[in-house]
Amino acid sequence: MSRNEPTGALRVATIIGSTREGRAGAAIGEWFAEVARQRTDIEISVLxxxxxxxxxRLPETPTADMRRFAGSIEEADAFVVVTPEYNRSFPASLKQAIDYAYDEWHGKPAGFVSYGCRSEGFFAVEQLRAVFTELHVVTMRDTVSFNLFGPxxxxxxxxxxxxxxxxxxDAMLDQLTWWGRAxxxxxxxEPYTC
Known part of the structure; x- marks a missing residue:
């Protein structure tokens, strides 16, 4: 390994995308973070x-929370997005937050934990893949998806x-850490440019 290659645990930001009252997202995000913290090769933060x-509304000047969110995205090496499926898409709160950063996303990988009733959040993930492709984010093929009313x-x-x-x-995290380190x-x- 050359002196210029960064070492240490991969910094993975877990983003809980739902802000709805009574949401399942907080419990699912905590579950995922608990699973991920059993690994020694990653450092998990929860956003x-x-x-x-x-x-x-989008202000002319970013607010402190907008800057704090974008700063957290900048500091992360990789992301896991925890998202519900609402009407065959992902929540507006998640799209709003994603749009508060731009360059901070570039050249990094993202995985998905999705949930819903019946479809398990598959449609939300497919739409998120398109958004993240525009942001030059590599998305993991495998996802963690489940039915909230399942066994x-x-x-x-x-x-x-x-x-x-x-x-x-854990298998999705194996993929994410490989891409994250690479x-x-x-x-x-070499700095990423697009």
Whole structure:
């Protein structure tokens, strides 16, 4: 490894995309973070969009929370987006937040944890792939997806930490960390330009 290649745990930002009252997203994001923290090769942070006071309209000058969110995206090496499916798409709160950063997303990978009733959030993920392609983000092929009313989901809307979905999450994290390290090293060797 050359002296210029960054080392250490991969910084993965988990973004909880729903801000709806009574949402399942917080419990699912916590579940995913708990699964991910069992690994030693990544450092997990959670960006819960409900904890940000974003403006209803795009201001001329970014607010402190807009800058804080974009700064967190800049600091991350990779992302995992936790999203519900609303009307065959992802929440407006998530699109708003994604649009507050631009260059900060470039040349990094993203994985998805999706949930819903019946479709398991597949349509939301497919639309997010298109958005992230525009932002020069490499998206993981495999996702963690589940039905909120399916078997194995507890009263808080969480699957077990050591169950089948945790195995799927770990496999997705294997892909994400490979891409994350490769792209982190590439950005260190030569700044990403588009």
């Amino acid at each position: 819960d969009l409900a904890a940000f006071a974003f403006p209803a 194995g989901i507890d009263e808080k809307g969480r699957p077990p930490v050591r169950g089948e979905l945790a195995v799927v999450a 792209l982190r090293n590439a950005r260190a060797a």
